[in-house]
Amino acid sequence: MSSGFDLTNEAFAEYCRWLRVKTMDPKTRREIQSMITDSEMIDQRFSSRLAFGTAGLRAPEGAGTNRMNPYTVAAAARGFARWIKANGGADKGIMISYDSRHSSREFAEMTARMAADEGVQVYLSDTLRPVPMLSYGIVKYGAAGGVMITASHNPPEYNGFKAYGADGAQLMPEEAAQVSACIEGLGDIFQIIARSLSLRQLLHNEMIVYVGEELDDSYEQLLMDRLNSSLVHEEAKRDLRIVYTPLNGAGNVPVRRVLESMGFHSVMVVPDQELPDGDFPTLRVPNPEREDTFQLAIEMAERENADIVIATDPDADRLGIALPDDSGEYRVLTGNQIGTLLMEFILGGRAIQGRLKGDEFSVVSVVSTKMPEFICRRYGVELTETLTGSRYTAEAIRQGRSEGKRFVMGFEEGNGYMLDTGILDKDGVAAAAVIAEMSAMSRASGRRLYDQLDSIYSLYSYPAEKRFSVQLKGPDITGTMEAVMNSLRKERPDLGDEIEITRVRDYLPETNMLYYHLGGAEGNDWLAIRPSGTEPKLKVYMGMYGEKEEAEQKLADVYQRVKERIAAVLDSL
Structure with a gap:
């Protein structure tokens, strides 16, 4: 723990702005006050903002600009609602559901409140319901989109905000970028929340309606x-x-x-x-x-x-x-x-x-x-x-x-x-x-x-298949990932005399992945390497096909050589 604050530090300045908010809910206020002497914690929580991507938001819960809390959720909800309005979907509305994670119902209600206050009709699940029912409900009610409050299978401390389009599918990258721009243009989210109608008022005005048994049936x-x-x-x-x-x-x-x-x-x-x-x-x-x-x-x-x-x-x-x-x-x-x-x-x-x-x-x-x-x-x-x-x-x-x-x-x-x-x-x-x-x-x-x-x-055919991850460490994980991928782009992995790389597919700029076609059963053997999008890891996938013993041996050989190649690149950094 450290109390050596730099008053010009942007993270500390943002922390102080949150500390001065008079309408802050008690739980968040207590958490913010508890870190007042911990500069490292303040830097962790306030040095960046959650980026809205194709999976929406996902992060551990807690106070701060890069954590899931009522205020980051409110900003995402308000920005998403403005995107819905800009595309003519206010009257069609949005469907909202949530899972069993801590604060999921609270975040769902905040999402409903922000969207409805923005003038977007809301269909809010009256209890927790899963992703497929949220996706189906969007289409059933003719909504223009939807939101699922969930962090899927992440650890318990996580939660998330997953956004959907009118056909019940998750947003594509260009749509997520448009929502992100709407979020960036919001201004002071604390003032927006303070001026907004309450959940009770919006339920009374029927801008928010609960859905339940009819959806189940x-x-x-x-x-x-x-x-x-x-x-x-x-x-x-x-x-x-x-x-x-x-x-x-x-x-x-x-x-x-x-x-x-x-x-x-x-x-x-x-x-x-x-x-x-x-x-x-x-x-x-x-x-x-x-x-x-x-x-x-x-x-x-x-x-x-x-x-x-x-x-x-x-x-x-x-x-x-x-x-x-x-x-x-x-x-x-x-x-x-x-x-x-x-x-x-x-x-x-x-x-x-x-x-x-x-x-x-x-x-x-x-x-x-x-x-x-x-x-x-x-x-x-x-x-x-x-x-x-x-x-x-x-x-x-x-x-x-x-x-x-x-x-x-x-x-x-x-x-x-x-x-x-x-x-x-x-x-x-x-x-x-x-x-x-x-x-x-x-x-x-x-x-x-x-x-x-x-x-x-x-x-x-017998499939000998494997996936594994290489954990990355150090202060610049992104740089390390890029260094490994760049090395592989410059020089193919040596998989031995018996295994030929017949073709390489580089998926940039869509995603940072290299896919190797290998000589094998009808050309179906393969290897793929990509950085994880959510964890400090490189992910490696591979598959060899044919007779069981031969396919398994080939898999073992490729696994060992790829591990050695990645380790050598990491050691050289």
């Missing part, structure tokens, strides 16, 4: 109409034993409701992870990509002899599963494995029913498994690759539909799945329903769902 019916398969017998659904965990998030009610309506009556919920709790007390982080997230659910599944374990993250846009293998041990599947199972099940089911007409397409992120290439080729379905992020999947879906094609499904390796429901964001609720049906069909045929992966690999 409509969303449930949508999934029943689009996803309930006639290929799965009711008895098989009834007998399937499911352990489900919402990870103390917003998926609990909608997932259980949809599963019950579809005929899955043996759904058991992990007690300690059932109810909303922003502390996520039994979890390191509430992320269904992580194996340790499943500990309590697997313990319950072992006691109950469950056929499948399903988990959704706090805003229920992502989903993970664990399945018993031949020995009865539960295995947590990767996002790629789940996506592979889903794509084969959905396309195979449509083929059996004669529903593939030759104008279908699927979407997958560029750093996901290449198994969809094999599957789509077999069924005559076009496959589109995009950058990672549901906004890019949504853009590809819009483009495909404009060309008269029919969307089937899309996914990214980070456990995000989009199905043929019309919803343009990841939907863990819908994915849970389809995975349950897939598991019931497998069980009815006398097979474990886990075994279906081997059948798929035997039919197509």
Whole structure:
């Protein structure tokens, strides 16, 4: 701790401005006053402002210009509302929902208040509801956009503000830049809040209206109409034993409701992870990509002899599963494995029913498994690759539909799945329903769902795939990232005499990623390297395909050589 203040320091000047605000809420005021002798803390909290990007805002909660708090949320909400107005959407309005994180309801109400005071009609969820219901609600109510208060699967101290357009998809970069400009032009947010009408007044004026049961019923019916398969017998659904965990998030009610309506009556919920709790007390982080997230659910599944374990993250846009293998041990599947199972099940089911007409397409992120290439080729379905992020999947879906094609499904390796429901964001609720049906069909045929992966690999190719991160340290993380990427651009990694880099794709300026096509099974082997957008890490993805032993050995060789190359660059800095 230090008290050596520089009175000309911009961070200290901004801190003093916050300290002088008479209308500051008590919680924020106490936090600001508590750091009055801590110059390092003041510099951390006030030296920069949260940047509004394609994912909106996301940061730890707390007082300061680069933290999530009522004032940074109010500024984002006001700027977003002005963007909505500028595009003629004030009367159409916006839809707002939130998840189980600390302050999520408070931030949702502040967002509603700022937008309504700006003259934008607001449809506010009367309780926490997940991302897919927010995305669906935008379209259902004919709104011009929406906001989801969530930090997805980040640690408990985080929260966020995620913005959507009129079709229920997250904003694209040019739209986010326009919103950011509106935020920059606001002026003093404290004065704006002080002059604004209260939530109660805006509810009375019906500029804010609550939405609830009608949305639940409509969303449930949508999934029943689009996803309930006639290929799965009711008895098989009834007998399937499911352990489900919402990870103390917003998926609990909608997932259980949809599963019950579809005929899955043996759904058991992990007690300690059932109810909303922003502390996520039994979890390191509430992320269904992580194996340790499943500990309590697997313990319950072992006691109950469950056929499948399903988990959704706090805003229920992502989903993970664990399945018993031949020995009865539960295995947590990767996002790629789940996506592979889903794509084969959905396309195979449509083929059996004669529903593939030759104008279908699927979407997958560029750093996901290449198994969809094999599957789509077999069924005559076009496959589109995009950058990672549901906004890019949504853009590809819009483009495909404009060309008269029919969307089937899309996914990214980070456990995000989009199905043929019309919803343009990841939907863990819908994915849970389809995975349950897939598991019931497998069980009815006398097979474990886990075994279906081997059948798929035997039919197509074995995927040896891996992703890993390289943690970066030092005062200039951005500079370090750039140095590594620039070195790789100047000189390709040496992957040994047996592995040839046949082509390099550089994704600048869209994103800072290098993608290497490698010699291998029909040219499908690959390697990709990019900096993380949210953490001080370099992310590396790779996939090798063919016979299992050969593919695994190739993967091990590439992994070791890439690790050594990145380490050498870091050592040279």
